[in-house]
Amino acid sequence: MHNPHPGLPEIDYIKPATLEEASRFLASHAGEARPFMGGTDCIVRIRDGVWKTKYLVDVKGLDGTDGIRFEAGKGLTIGAAVPMNKVAAHPDVQKHYPVLVEACHWVASYQLRSRATIVGNICNASPAGDTIGACMLLGGVLRVFGPDGMRDEPLNGFFKGPGKTNLKPGDIATALFLPLPPAGSVGRYIKLGRNRLGDLAIVGVTALGYPDASAASGFRFGIALASVAPVPLRASKAEEILAGKAIDEGVIAEAAQAAMDACTPIDDTRGSARYRKLMVRNLTRSALVDIWTKIRK
Amino acid sequence: MSFHRITLTINHTLYQVDIPGHLTLLQMLREKVGLTGTKNGCASGECGACTVLLNGDAVNSCMVLAAECDGADVVTIEGLAQDGEMDSLQKFIIEEGGVQCGFCTPGILMSARALLNRNPHPTEFEIREAISGNLCRCTGYNRIVAAISKAAQYEHPAA
Amino acid sequence: MAVVEKQKTNNPVGKSVPRNDVLEKVTGTAIYTDDIQFGPGLLHCRVVRSPYPHALIKKIDVSKALKLPGVKGVVTGDDFDEYIGLYLKDRHLFARGKVRFVGEPVAAVAATTEEIAEAAVELVEVEYEELEPVLDPEFGAQPGAPLIHPDLGSYERPNFIFPVAGTNISNHFKIRKGDTEAAWPQCAAIVEHTFRVPHVQHVPIEPHVAVAKMEENGQMTLWASTQSPFAQRALLAKTLHIPESDFRVIAPTIGGGFGCKAGVTMESIPCAVAMKFKGHPIKLRLTREEEFYTNFVRQGLVIHLKVGCDKDGNLLAFENRMYWDGGAYTEYGVNVTRAGGYSSTGPYDIPNVKTDSMCVYTNHPVGGAYRGFGMAELHTGVDQVMDMLAEKIGMDPVEFHKRNCVQGGDVLATGMVIHDVGIKECIDKVAQALDWGVKEPPSSPNKLRGKGIALAWKAPAMPPNAGSSALVKMNADGTVTVSVGGQEIGQGTFTAMAQIAAETLGVPYESVKVSGPIDTRYSPYEWQTVASRLTWSMGNAVRNAALDAKKKVLDMVAEAWNEDPKDLDIKDGYVISYKTEESISIKDIVVYGLPKPNDQGWIGGPVVGAGSFMPTYVTGLDAETGQGDRAVVHYTTGAEGVEIEVDKETGRITILRAACSFDVGKAINPALVKQQMEGGFVQGLSSALFEGMQLVGGVTRNPSFVDYRIATAADVPPEIDTFIVEHAQDDGPFGARGIGEHPLVPSIAAVAAALHDATGLRITNPPFSAEKVYLALLDAGLVE
Ligand SMILES: Cc1cc2nc3c(=O)[nH]c(=O)nc-3n(C[C@H](O)[C@H](O)[C@H](O)COP(=O)(O)OP(=O)(O)OC[C@H]3O[C@@H](n4cnc5c(N)ncnc54)[C@H](O)[C@@H]3O)c2cc1C
């Protein structure tokens, strides 16, 4: 029975001065302490009693977590503490990473996105995370400060299960790096909720197409699926089909079918596994048709 | 349980408050500061009744820890009218009939204020999106949307 | 933007004057229950609840909880053995010996903070022994189903509720009119279908909250977010053995009710705790999650319908067998069942009717009053089956509805002769607004488009003697204060009452104030704010009180002027004489009186008018046939239609436009009537498209806004046309009858009809979620 607290139970708020201090505290309170960004997952889950957290360690404002930096020719660094609305409103993001803007837009509500961060979305590792697919397809890499210093965590391979990632106690993601997508890329994020806005995804399909001479059609496609597997899922079989053939309606349908076959959804309050699979097929097809129409222009 | 002393501006007045770490901004406003215009409809970021402006932008105050707000600038529904003059959104929501029980109203007005501050000429759908995180069970929304649209036109008449 | 300028609106009835409760609401200064500050003596209460749908309580151990610092005490069912219940007295304040639904209160903890109380709840150890639950009302009604209330036969009940002892049937309402068996062979077309309507929640944005305080001398005060302060006083005072006059209920501004704050819900808990901790205010507020799974629900319904008509489409026979999922106890459920029974035909004129409406105990949440009081559930079946029958006989639904809808003078299924109703006009207005008969092309090849219409009726469902009263107090500055006991729950009743008082007295609307909050110590009696009855019933009381005050003013002036009161009137705040054309402001004289004509002393004095109203003509109905002279006071009738598009890729329905029309007798305030239509329609739409409690094994799997979606601003059609029809109600103030609930009633059936028009499919059980629609399209081969 779902019986959350009226407010938060008596937890403590910790505001360390440096990454080192934060990391040390987190490492020495494994299981009891968590990094805290926008808090939109932390507060809900602690109130729910699902997380028995005792300390929320506010890592906003620590070294490298603030600001958005675009470096021409290289890519984009989004500080872990930057809320989604700020990311989506940034001119360089809008220009070079429109699919990320589209994905942010579908998260919850405006006021929630004033707090929620993309890095929080990633670290929370919910299969339903709306922005994760775009970050994966864009080749995102997390910059992580841990007990052993800084390291990079590429998103492909980062997710281990619902809420489980490569991060260890003491690890703090400080920023997300997104390399510059090839010129001429086109992306789409299609989210299906029960009502028009504000639901979690029944299914979310991110697709990104970009010019690539090595692909049969001259374009390569990435597809990521939300809410249809224990982790955010790359539809690699579908991607291979699209890379290996000249694109037409039939090939798109074939790829969409492959995406459907790749997913292993469950029944939950939002939708059944059967419906989810069918929607992966339909929405993947839609996204691809859309991209294919635009990318050739 | 440790306490934090924070200093912040609420509705243009400076406050110093001692709060425990688990208190949300919503709880602090209502229970420590006595500003009860901001409402609690779910305590989990879903209904928008607790919406306030934090450093100029709309947030769910139930999703913010008070301890984070040291140095912050907060505006609540009680601070929306200025110098005794109601905000145009307040006037138009009355005129359009967008208030019934009124429980969603403070949050909706704060969301709408943030919208018009960042986008003086929103389209109808942009208005609907901007308040989609504010649930209202009474009005059916259309009169609220009309009120926001009229307030926008009033504040920035199309050239 | 002339919003707050001083205005003067004379003769305000029928005018869309601005509401009188909005300034506080838009500035954040309106005080809701949770906003009241009670100081450091306040104790917080949290509740230990049953995790099982049906179980014996073997043992409750509170010792660990009591040891937690900050905990003041724990109360359990052992402390209170009385029964409580609005109709059937079938429940205790806390479970005793047995729990019957998930979320049932087992114990309550009082502590210095909400967090400590909550922590203590987790320390209360309860041992249960699970019993087989009843999770389906139709199964529950069968002999051999586990008995949820073995003592049903001995429960106290009013004479219009008929429980069947030895079963789970808490009320069985019957109608036997004409002879359906003889009529079936004469039918040219017959449709038979079963519908299932899920439980839904009311979802006021303000969750329930109540604070109770008992003084050392035994006086109890309850502050509650409530629609029923007087009913709460009556029920709780009796159950807790407190004299009614020592029990005071204060009802501050309320953030939406929709029925769930009617009767006694969770208020009994802080009251019970307050009796143990005298002098301390005890506060309980429900979390949103508790709001979903522990509160009264709109009970689920299984409805078997059979209806037939002749070759011209005239309805001949109708059978309706309803199993209401009343849940573990029957606060309102038994009366919803009765209302569903006597209104079971919907607004259709049918000569032969057989109805069985049964309320069945299950191990689900308790059935309460929900906007529409059974009518939305009923019409979900009845109006769909009518749409099906129209199709079968090959008749346009609009024509079919018009041919068969009730008209003034018709004898209803209960034997009551119905008053003049404007439902035909309502149908015409809706059909016209939707360009009925014109088939518009869909906006893209991926969409299907269709229109649907459905009708509604509803009578105030209440005991035959539900009364209202009002006081009209004249002030020296010429203003008027109206006191009532009905609650402003957002519907605008304080505004309508001010209009009625102003119109009756002859003063401008702006000079009338309605005093709130409702306080049973000072406010005049009102049965409850439910049943769309206030405009009509409380409006009559206010009108009577205003007439009384007016008479006192005119009598005084007549005496002073040596005139006949018949020649006097009040206009714009002045007493005028039609005979002498003299006039005098009511200011001052309504308090200080007037000098006698000979200057020897004074006459008059402070003017207070009193008025009340109670229908005296509602009759009982025969237990076996449901026949009687007058089952209800009146019916409000109307129609709604929608145009929709269905996305073939996802199954999602988009409402393109909608039209609603209701016969309200007389719109006291047309803008408020339209606002009720829009808001009610959207609430109905939300239940048509999204809402349903997912009860699995008695557990609500979606008790939060994340999991239980309601319509947002992005889900509603930008165009909702509303049309007011006015066929006066003979006993309504200025001809008015209610409109609060009705717009919600036909929404589901209207969407279902449009869905059929668009797709050719009958997807009959709401909600019509994208998933349900898509899978139906798929199974029908309409998409691959
Ligand atoms: C009402 C509501 C609706 C929602 N709707 C959506 C939706 O539509 N789509 C969607 O995708 N999500 C949704 N969410 C979930 C949530 O908003 C997102 O996952 C959000 O992106 C989380 O970001 P945050 O900054 O708030 O994370 P936080 O709550 O601060 O953190 C989330 C998790 O990441 C960890 N973490 C945070 N920062 C770091 C760091 N720097 N290093 C390592 N670990 C870290 C935390 O310990 C925690 O486990 C919703 C949440 C709510 C309350």
Ligand code: FES
């Ligand atoms: S109370 Fe904060 S969103 Fe509902």
Ligand code: FES
């Ligand atoms: S006016 Fe009641 S919830 Fe919006």
